[in-house]
Every structure is written in C-alpha cells, then in structure tokens.
Amino acid sequence: MDSFEDVIIDIQNLSFARGERAIYNNVDIQVPRGKITAIMGPSGTGKTTLLKLIGGQLKPDQGSILVAGKDIPRLGRRELFDMRARMGMLFQSGALFTDISVYENVAFPLRVHTDLSEEMIRDVVLMKLHAVGLRGARDLMPSELSGGMARRVALARAIALDPEIVMYDEPFAGQDPIAMGVLVNLIRRLNRALGHTSIIVSHDIQETLGIADYIYLISDAEVIARGTPEEIANTSSQKVRQFIDGLPDGPVPFHFPAGDYQSELLQDS
Amino acid sequence: MRIRVMEIGVGAFLLAGMVALLMLALNVSGLNLERKNTYKVYARFENIGGLTERSKVTMSGVLIGQVSDIRLDQDALQALVEMEIHEEVDFLSIDSSASILTAGLLGEKYIGVVVGAEEEYLQDGDFFEDTQSALVLEDLIGKFLFNEVSE
C-alpha cells in the first residue's frame, strides 16, 4: 500500500450503514493534497455517500474523517460551516438554486463568503462561466438549461471560491464528447495551476484513468483496489478487471442485493 | 428594477396594514387618541347588576366618563364603584345621585348621574351619597308576587 507524503483527507476505520445495509465497513481512505483522486465503483455502492460524509452532511457510525487535521464528525456547527467554505462540491443532480439566475448561482458563494465589490464578483463569475463554456447563458434561469448545461453551471459554482478541496460527483455524466474534453482539461488545469485537491466520482473509465493521479475502487462496502491508474489498469484481480473492462458477468455484482431471481419469479405472489 | 417594484409592493402592503389598523381603531372602536384628563369619584351600591369596568357614565344621556374599577367594600359590604369623570364636567353638586340603568330592555348597564341643588361640587376622591342600585328582574318579580299574595 502506498503512503502519500502529504495527506489532506484521512479517513480511518470508517463504518456507515443505511438501516441494516452496511455502506462502508471499516474502510481507510487517504486523499493526497494537490492531486486528483478518483473514486470508482458500481452504482449504489456509496460514492455519493462518501462525499457527503467528507462534507459532514452525514455522520459515520464509527471512525474518523480528518480533513486538514480536523475531525469532521466531531466539529461544532460553526466550525463545520467554516470548514465547508474551504470545500466545493458538485452535486450529482447539479442542485442549482432554481429561484435565481445562472449568474446569481455562480455569484452566490462569492457573495456569502467574500466582501468583493460588484465588479469583482462580475469578473469572477464571467471567468468561471467562460471556463465551462456558458458565459452566454448567464441570464438564463436554471429551469431553462439542459441537464448537461446545468451540471456545468453547478461546476462553475463549485469552483467559484477556488476552494482547497473540490469534490465532483460525476462531472462527465450527460456531457457530449467536446464538453467532456473541455471539462477534463478544466479539472486538470485547476488542479495543476491552483493546486486544488480534487476528488472525482466517475464511471467513465477512460477519462478517469487519464486524469486521476490515484484511484480507489469501492465495492461491497470495501475498498477492493487502490493505486495509480497504471496499477489499476494492469491489475490482475478479477473484480477490478471486470469493472475496468465493463463485463456484465464476474465477481462484482451488478444487481442490488436480492434473493434468487428464478425462485422469486416462480414464487406465487 | 424587478426588485424595486417588489420592495415598493411590500412597503405598500405593510403601510396598508397599518392604515387598516388605524381606521379600525378610529372608526370602528371609536378610540379617542387624545386621552382626556379625568378625576375620580366613588359610589357604593347595594347591587351593581351587570355593570362592568369601562361601562359608561352619562348625564342626561351625554357621556361624561366611565367606570374604571369595581371592588367589594368589606366594611360596608357593598359594591364600591370607581368612576373617571371628564375634567370639564366639574359641576356635579355633592348631592348628585348616581343610578345604575339599563340601555333598552335587555341592553348594557350604565351609570346615570342626576345633579342636585347644592352649591358645592364633587372633587377628586369624593363619594356620591345618593345611589340607586340596578334593577334586578327577579327581585321585581318577587316583590310583585309578594304584593299579590299579601293583598
């Protein structure tokens, strides 16, 4: 197991359950500072849950989540909100504020956390919107955007404050190849130029392998593989190969835990 | 611009609320904003009937004050009624009488004052000597029946 020189997020012995179902079972995850770390795994394994745990929106049943030395689950309300100002998060659904325009959405974190003048805010907002290719859409309302556009606006909002840690929940979903390329470049550029720590949740194997410095593969409440993209791509583990190569049959279950299919069909209801 | 219109709308809304309250106060409850200066006089009654605080005090049907307090006088075992009389009504002679009357057949109770003949006038803290209690319907009926029987 590699160890990083500079860990910004250090998760130890994390356990978290939804009702009876364990989402995480004694998991350790370290995220290196200033690098791009990817979290991958089948749908429904708890990748979004992990991001919410890091953001302090969910409390783990057990274990510690140290972000820049602070244990998130044990922070008070104030400290937690201060901590969150240093994080940006792109939600899987975008989660734009539907009652204000695209421009105001991106300006929102700036207005809340800074005392910038209106001109400065305008400059920053236009810059961020330009970076995601939507400068022209600034006066639209969120309801007037397509799914992919909304996600890009949400990305612009997530990076508006240039936070130390940016968490992207499926940034590439619903993007055409051109936008995808632009976003990959954008995330890489933000990371290289500004030294952001990025955490990407994604299903796009090729993009992720290309962009990430380090990859965690999660399945069945455990980390089943971790390593650099080369290590992951060349692994011989069956589980990992199945996921990388996208094979329907193999040790990784595609189905949500359920009883035997045939017997359930044959059962009289 | 849209924000501005909204702000004006909200301002007008709150203003309308206040104006409505003012109109209710003035036109509906007849609230008199200028508080009249008053002096206090007292009266003892055998029975006050349905008289309550803030009942009217009138003279020849004209409002001259209101009842401000009703207590039981433990020494005299009578009701002690405190009235606030408007300051400009300073000509109630000391032998004036106060009676508890009823507006209409079933209406509210009020105090009617009838001025006497003395030259001296009631001052703050004085008592009406001559009082007439409320008519109680049951008593009247009782008396009537009693008279019938005794005849």
Add this chain to the structure above:
Amino acid sequence: MLDLVARLGHKGLKKLEAFGSAGVILMQALVARPQPFTMLPLVVKQIHFVGVLSLIIIVVSGLFIGMVLGLQGYTILVDYGSEQAVGQMVALSLVRELAPVVTALLFAGRAGSALTAEIGLMKATEQLSSLEMIGVDPLRRIIAPRFWAGFICLPVLATIFSLVGIMGGALVGIDWLGIYEGSFWSNMQNSVDFREDILNGLIKAVVFGFVVTWIAVFQGYDCVPTSEGISDATTKTVVYSSLSVLALDFVLTALMFGDL
C-alpha cells in the same frame, strides 16, 4: 388489545418527537446572531410571496363574509326591531373571530402549502444540501426569512380582512337595506373596544401566524424528499394548521373573553 395500546403509544411518541424536533429547528433558525443586511432583503422577498400575493384572496373573502354577515344579521335582528345593531354584530364577529380565523385558514391554504412545497422541493433537488456545502445554514437562509414573513403577514392580512369585511357589512346594511347610517356606526363604536376587541383579535392573528408558518416550514424541511413525500407534507400543512388554528382559537377566546 395490548398491541393497540402499544401502537398508540408508539404513535404518540413519534408525534411528540416530531414536535420536539420542530421546536429545535425553529430555535436554530431564529436564535442566531442577527444579520440584518443579509436577512432583510430575504424577508422582503418572502413578504412579497406570502403577503402581497395573498392580498387579493383576503380582500375578496373579507368583502363577501362582511356582506353575508350584514345580510344575515339584518334578517335576524329586524324581527326584534334592532336592525341598527347590525354594525355592532358585524364588527364584533369579524374583529374578534372571523378575521383572524378565516385569514389563518386561507393563509394556510394559500401561503402555507406553497411554503411547504417550495422547501420540500428544495430538499428533493438537493438545494438545501448544496447550501450546506457552500457553508450557508439553510435554517437561517431559507427557513428563518420565510418564518418571519409569515409571522408578519398574517396580522396585517387579518387587519385588512376586518376592515374590508366591515365595509362590506356597511355596504349591505346601509346602502342596500337602508339602516340609518348614524346608528349603524355609533352602535358599532359604542360596543367595540380597541383593547378588548381589536388588539385581542390582532394577538390571535399573531399567534396563528406563528403556528401556521411554523407548521409549514417544518413540514417542508422535514418531508421525505420525493413527489409523494412533498404532496403528503403539503396536505399535512393544511390539515394540521387548520386544526391548530381552530383549537387555539377556542383556547385564546376562553382566555381573552371567557373570564376563565
């Protein structure tokens, strides 16, 4: 049988727990360092939505209720030859009871349900979560301004309701049925007391505003973030606030006018 009692107890505890968490949420939303500069524009915006936009329905209902009261009062009182007491009857029933209660019920249907649905939808679309992740407390940003707006608007609406209703009663009584104008108003002024009637009515409206808005924002904030969850929460808002308003009205009336 024991099972039934246990289930009842369980339900009761659940309700009590919900009540407790509603109280906690309200405390967290309101007991905070006041930030007038960020708060004021948000409250103004919400007053626009829950107050200004409810004005039409309040004015129209107030007018009709006042007119009906005038008509009914006249047909009853004219038998006793005391039709000049119509003004007094209209004013007292409006100011003491109908204005606060009917306004609160209309408010629950018009603004309360909208508040619940809006907040519920924000929750379902993760807008509340994303506020939290931006480092803004949704209780203060979303819940508190809506709560204050409802709290401010209901007394204002109830006052306007009273006034419009009395004007409706006067229109019917004086202009249509020909009650003598002087005795209509003077009877009213003699029997309506500012502190006893108008202020007490206003206090009722303030209490109802507090309760209805509290229920509405809590149901929204606490809902299951799905379409069924939101529609369920909206229904609950209307039902619970109507019931609370009617029950509280009895309690308040007993305290204020009942000499209990």
